[in-house]
Amino acid sequence: MTPLLPSTCERAILEQFLKAEAMALWAVRSAQAQDVPPGVLQFLRRHEEEEAQHLKQFELLLGTKSHGKTALPRVPNQWRVLAVHLYGYETLGLEFARLLVGLRPDLTSIMEDEEVHVGFFEQEVRAILSHGGLAADGARQAAQAWRRRLPRTVDRYLHDESLAPFRDELQRHILDVVDARFLASGLLAWSEKQGSSAVKSAGEGSNACPAFESNG
Numbered sequence: 001m002t003p004l005l006p007s008t009c010e011r012a013i014l015e016q017f018l019k020a021e022a023m024a025l026w027a028v029r030s031a032q033a034q035d036v037p038p039g040v041l042q043f044l045r046r047h048e049e050e051e052a053q054h055l056k057q058f059e060l061l062l063g064t065k066s067h068g069k070t071a072l073p074r075v076p077n078q079w080r081v082l083a084v085h086l087y088g089y090e091t092l093g094l095e096f097a098r099l100l101v102g103l104r105p106d107l108t109s110i111m112e113d114e115e116v117h118v119g120f121f122e123q124e125v126r127a128i129l130s131h132g133g134l135a136a137d138g139a140r141q142a143a144q145a146w147r148r149r150l151p152r153t154v155d156r157y158l159h160d161e162s163l164a165p166f167r168d169e170l171q172r173h174i175l176d177v178v179d180a181r182f183l184a185s186g187l188l189a190w191s192e193k194q195g196s197s198a199v200k201s202a203g204e205g206s207n208a209c210p211a212f213e214s215n216g
Helices: 007-031 038-062 079-103 105-130 133-157 161-185 190-197
Strands: none
Touching: 007 038, 007 079, 007 161, 038 105, 079 105, 079 133, 079 161, 105 133, 105 161, 133 161
């Protein structure tokens, strides 16, 4: 069950969502330049429109603008790896959408959009795994690598001081939700989940990669 936060956390969650929506918009634009299946490309184009609408909505709510980019972020060029990354970050975004709706029920439509995005990429991941072979192995390896970096990513999402009293609980909840989805989809085995859970964010190392690298 998603933890309920007090109203003092509302602005922090809104600000994080603004950053997350901007990142998602840039990532989806960059993904469209990769070699993806035709049906995926069509979805990504619609996805970009939805993320742009969300971004404008959060900018209006906060009275601020998201930072622009001079170049699109680099994303994996192999679909089996890119699908895992998009699935992972959409799952992470959905959990923050649920936290947001606990504070702002009027923003439920954004959470519903995130659920559609997660469902789409989960379906694509399952399709890759169902074919077996090198593609499935590559997807599982990508999931393991992405999961190892996740605690530091979540720490960045929860950096605001208003979230400090709830940080440990929120991190455990978010990591557990991601693990449950990766296990259910077949991306991770139970033994790998236990290994990931044993890694604390402080021990991830200073070279952990951000969500997507930027070219500028």
